[in-house]
Amino acid sequence: AHSEESSPPICSLLTVGQAFSGTQNVSNLQKEEAWRVNVRIQGCDLEHGYLCGTMEALNVPMADTPVVTFWEGEIVDAKNYTFYTGKWEATPEDDIRHWTKFPSFAPLLSRVEADGGKSLDLSNYPYIFMRWKEQYFVNVGTDCGLTIAGFYYVCFSCSDGSINGFYYDPNS
Amino acid sequence: MPTTTASAVCTTVGNNILLRLTSGERDVKLKALRELKNQIIGNRTKKLSFLKLGAVPAVAGILSDAVSAVDVADNDENDRIVKDIIVQSAAVLGSFACGFEAGVRAVLDAGADILIQRGCLVEEMPLLKSYMEVVDAGARSLKMIYQSKMAPKYDFLQEENMEFLLSLLNNESENVSGLGASIISHSCKTSLEQKLLFDAGVLKRLTSLLGGSLIQRDASLESIATIFKNNPEVVSQFVGPDTGRTLSCIIEIVKDRFARTRLLASLCLIVIRNASPCYLQDVGIKTKLINNLLELLDDPGRVGDEASFAFSSLIAEKEDMQKLAFEVNGVDKLYNHLQKGSLHPRRFEGILLALADMCSKLECCRSRCLSLQVLKLVVDALAHDSSDVRSAACMCLRSVSRSIKNLSAGSFMNETIVIPLVRLLDDTSTAVQVAALGAISNIVVDFTTRRSTFIRLGGVKLLVQLSKSMDSTIRLNALRALRNLIFLAEDKCKEEIFMELTASLLASLICDPEPSVQEQALALVRNLVDGRINSVEYIFAEDGIILDAVGRQLRIASKAEIEIQGMYVLGNVATGKESHKEAVMDQLLLRAENKAQSCIIKFLQSNDSRLRTAAVWAVLNLTCSSSPGSSGRLVKLHDAGIVSHVKNMVNDPCLDVKLRVKTALEQFNSFDDSLILCIFSPAASNNKASTSCLQFLTVRAVGELSHVVDPSSKEEESIANYFRFSMKKNKKKKSTRTVKFCFDVPADSL
Numbered sequence: 001a002h003s004e005e006s007s008p009p010i011c012s013l014l015t016v017g018q019a020f021s022g023t024q025n026v027s028n029l030q031k032e033e034a035w036r037v038n039v040r041i042q043g044c045d046l047e048h049g050y051l052c053g054t055m056e057a058l059n060v061p062m063a064d065t066p067v068v069t070f071w072e073g074e075i076v077d078a079k080n081y082t083f084y085t086g087k088w089e090a091t092p093e094d095d096i097r098h099w100t101k102f103p104s105f106a107p108l109l110s111r112v113e114a115d116g117g118k119s120l121d122l123s124n125y126p127y128i129f130m131r132w133k134e135q136y137f138v139n140v141g142t143d144c145g146l147t148i149a150g151f152y153y154v155c156f157s158c159s160d161g162s163i164n165g166f167y168y169d170p171n172s
Numbered sequence: 173m174p175t176t177t178a179s180a181v182c183t184t185v186g187n188n189i190l191l192r193l194t195s196g197e198r199d200v201k202l203k204a205l206r207e208l209k210n211q212i213i214g215n216r217t218k219k220l221s222f223l224k225l226g227a228v229p230a231v232a233g234i235l236s237d238a239v240s241a242v243d244v245a246d247n248d249e250n251d252r253i254v255k256d257i258i259v260q261s262a263a264v265l266g267s268f269a270c271g272f273e274a275g276v277r278a279v280l281d282a283g284a285d286i287l288i289q290r291g292c293l294v295e296e297m298p299l300l301k302s303y304m305e306v307v308d309a310g311a312r313s314l315k316m317i318y319q320s321k322m323a324p325k326y327d328f329l330q331e332e333n334m335e336f337l338l339s340l341l342n343n344e345s346e347n348v349s350g351l352g353a354s355i356i357s358h359s360c361k362t363s364l365e366q367k368l369l370f371d372a373g374v375l376k377r378l379t380s381l382l383g384g385s386l387i388q389r390d391a392s393l394e395s396i397a398t399i400f401k402n403n404p405e406v407v408s409q410f411v412g413p414d415t416g417r418t419l420s421c422i423i424e425i426v427k428d429r430f431a432r433t434r435l436l437a438s439l440c441l442i443v444i445r446n447a448s449p450c451y452l453q454d455v456g457i458k459t460k461l462i463n464n465l466l467e468l469l470d471d472p473g474r475v476g477d478e479a480s481f482a483f484s485s486l487i488a489e490k491e492d493m494q495k496l497a498f499e500v501n502g503v504d505k506l507y508n509h510l511q512k513g514s515l516h517p518r519r520f521e522g523i524l525l526a527l528a529d530m531c532s533k534l535e536c537c538r539s540r541c542l543s544l545q546v547l548k549l550v551v552d553a554l555a556h557d558s559s560d561v562r563s564a565a566c567m568c569l570r571s572v573s574r575s576i577k578n579l580s581a582g583s584f585m586n587e588t589i590v591i592p593l594v595r596l597l598d599d600t601s602t603a604v605q606v607a608a609l610g611a612i613s614n615i616v617v618d619f620t621t622r623r624s625t626f627i628r629l630g631g632v633k634l635l636v637q638l639s640k641s642m643d644s645t646i647r648l649n650a651l652r653a654l655r656n657l658i659f660l661a662e663d664k665c666k667e668e669i670f671m672e673l674t675a676s677l678l679a680s681l682i683c684d685p686e687p688s689v690q691e692q693a694l695a696l697v698r699n700l701v702d703g704r705i706n707s708v709e710y711i712f713a714e715d716g717i718i719l720d721a722v723g724r725q726l727r728i729a730s731k732a733e734i735e736i737q738g739m740y741v742l743g744n745v746a747t748g749k750e751s752h753k754e755a756v757m758d759q760l761l762l763r764a765e766n767k768a769q770s771c772i773i774k775f776l777q778s779n780d781s782r783l784r785t786a787a788v789w790a791v792l793n794l795t796c797s798s799s800p801g802s803s804g805r806l807v808k809l810h811d812a813g814i815v816s817h818v819k820n821m822v823n824d825p826c827l828d829v830k831l832r833v834k835t836a837l838e839q840f841n842s843f844d845d846s847l848i849l850c851i852f853s854p855a856a857s858n859n860k861a862s863t864s865c866l867q868f869l870t871v872r873a874v875g876e877l878s879h880v881v882d883p884s885s886k887e888e889e890s891i892a893n894y895f896r897f898s899m900k901k902n903k904k905k906k907s908t909r910t911v912k913f914c915f916d917v918p919a920d921s922l
Binding site: 009010011012017040042043050052054070072123124126135136138158159160 | 535576577579580581619620659660702785789826827828831832834835
């Protein structure tokens with residue numbers, strides 16, 4: 001049974017209206033780009049493990065204007081969602097591989113490998129893990145040359161409000 | 173002239189009948205009564221015209237005389253005529269009362285209800301088989317009277333009344349027992365009455381009536397529902413060997429061949445379920461109820477009209493029921509009925525409310541509605557003749573517009589929807605205005621520049637006007653809409669809204685007699701001062717009356733929600749310039765009369781973690797290291813005992829509070845000339861580490877977050893892309909981000 005008390009804590013830094021800015025780095029053998037990114041939280045429903053907002057990418061090489069997308073997030077809370085994605089062509093191995101990139105995930109790894117993290121008590125853990133999936137382009141057409149087919153593995157720090165993430169798209 | 177002739181004939185016939193009613197001959201009287209009965213039965217127009225001729229008091233008089241003339245001991249021909257007169261006059265009076273409110277009034281005015289009760293049902297008559305006809309006629313008539321809301325309230329507290337009621341229920345005749353059940357359905361309102369009836373053991377009899385005739389079954393179902401409604405105590409006492417039998421009996425009746433009976437049985441189960449959630453939790457029964465009610469919508473008459481209301485009471489506020497209903501295509505089924513067009517207003521209202529309940533909590537229902545293009549029909553209903561339909565359409569819109577995904581996509585902020593909605597702000601019905609405000613509160617939550625549409629269409633003027641209404645519900649809802657409208661609004665938009673509102677109106681709303689209005693007003697100000705630093709200036713308009721009002725409310729308020737909003741207002745203002753921060757200090761350190769300490773200490777000690785969080789945020793923003801005056805403020809806070817209170821919260825049970833306190837302590841320590849405890853190990857190349865750290869703290873305090881990435885954690889990955897948010901180098905600091913908007917339900921319970 002998953003009691004409500006084991007869900008991630010409320011954090012005043014991750015609430016509706018909060019804005020974040022940073023960079024999205026694309027780094028592989030072909031290219032290296034850094035897009036400036038602004039994120040705004042528009043919806044937050046902890047009861048359902050739901051989050052949503054927009055992401056604005058600036059200085060994107062193939063776009064004339066900033067590109068804004070709307071994304072929806074799943075909060076890993078052992079009640080609504082576990083660390084295993086179970087969709088979007090992400091296997092459990094993909095999941096573990098990405099979560100492990102976050103140092104804050106290390107203490108949770110063994111429990112997650114055992115049962116997906118269902119038995120974890122995240123209520124006092126100062127990090128919130130999420131998956132963010134972009135749903136549509138807000139201000140450009142789908143022919144803008146950008147893709148929103150994948151999703152982000154996200155780690156949010158409750159102590160300082162920083163967000164780190166990794167984009168996963170098996171076809172990209 | 174034909175019409176005059178027709179009415180003249182009517183009057184002639186009517187007068188003739190009335191004349192014969194006054195005859196001394198019983199035969200003539202009886203014949204006249206029968207004719208009158210035949211004239212008025214099912215004929216509203218005739219009822220009205222005979223009413224005007226004074227038929228009701230005349231017949232009541234006849235009844236009274238006949239009752240006096242009855243000699244129970246006798247059984248001769250004369251007595252038979254007297255009995256017949258009683259039967260016919262009771263039938264006439266009952267007919268006048270049947271579905272005709274003016275008739276009910278006339279019957280009650282003539283005291284006929286008491287006459288019938290005493291004449292037909294009290295004393296020995298019910299015990300005598302020869303008088304069964306009289307008893308039945310009396311019972312039928314009284315039942316018709318008791319179907320009207322105007323019927324007198326039956327006083328269950330009087331012992332003899334309870335005895336009489338029990339005698340009715342225990343009577344063999346279905347009309348008499350049906351009357352007993354009708355009285356319960358009509359008059360039992362309070363929990364005390366419900367308990368009295370339950371304790372008197374009526375349920376046993378009512379349960380046995382479930383196996384009786386159609387009339388008995390229907391009447392019994394209604395009564396059982398009335399006794400249990402909203403009374404968990406009575407329902408919980410309904411435990412025993414009888415319970416399972418009664419419940420399964422009613423569950424069986426849900427499959428009855430008569431639609432009305434199926435509806436009444438469903439309603440009965442819903443009442444039991446809603447009063448005491450431990451009953452009827454089986455998925456099977458839940459699905460059965462949902463499917464039954466959705467099918468009953470197909471009934472073309474009153475039953476179909478009422479089925480959607482029953483459906484609403486089954487699913488309202490219950491996410492599990494809404495989910496089940498969604499899974500059996502509830503949204504589609506409701507939509508199909510909506511599509512039929514030319515709906516009776518009651519039916520239209522019911523279906524709209526049912527859709528509103530379906531979409532109240534579940535995004536899947538909202539999405540389904542939108543994909544089915546329900547909006548178009550709902551928007552049309554906004555202009556319906558019936559105020560109940562207009563209200564219901566607004567509630568439906570309110571529920572569907574809780575979909576942030578669609579709000580963000582601009583599905584609602586367009587003229588097709590906004591124009592008719594804004595029009596309803598001026599509706600003649602207060603209920604419609606309130607419902608429209610609820611829908612508007614959601615629709616104006618717009619994360620782009622689309623809200624200007626609403627402003628352009630005159631929405632702000634109307635909202636501000638309504639915020640001055642004498643009706644506190646309207647004030648409250650208008651403020652909620654304004655609060656949401658101003659959330660994350662651009663400067664120009666804020667300016668327009670503020671100019672319309674004015675500082676003095678805002679200040680007076682903060683001090684409104686209604687606490688819930690105060691709360692919304694404070695939330696509005698919180699959103700107003702969010703944004704750029706110049707937004708903070710609004711609170712200083714007109715010699716700072718708004719800020720003074722906020723401070724005053726914080727010192728005297730006792731409701732947590734008000735204190736939280738007020739504290740966030742001050743916290744937001746504290747992200748401004750030095751003068752802003754000092755003004756906040758002045759407010760915080762002012763003490764209320766008879767209070768030994770400032771209000772912020774009370775908040776820091778509150779049991780409510782939301783309040784503790786808000787208070788710590790204010791302290792954080794006042795003491796951010798990058799502001800020149802912070803050290804001075806820290807000293808004042810220290811002298812006021814606030815710093816030590818914060819220090820004592822280092823192990824606060826709420827993680828959010830604990831983490832903010834940790835940051836605050838780090839901030840306090842940074843004034844100690846000791847090593848800055850920087851959370852992030854600065855990269856060698858980044859000489860701005862310390863500044864960054866401080867700036868980061870400032871940034872966080874204002875709610876806009878960014879974080880310097882430790883480059884050493886950067887990973888190379890050939891396949892995956894990664895991103896990080898790194899700290900803003902831009903020193904031009906934003907103001908507060910700790911703002912909230914709320915949907916029509918408070919954001920906390922979103």
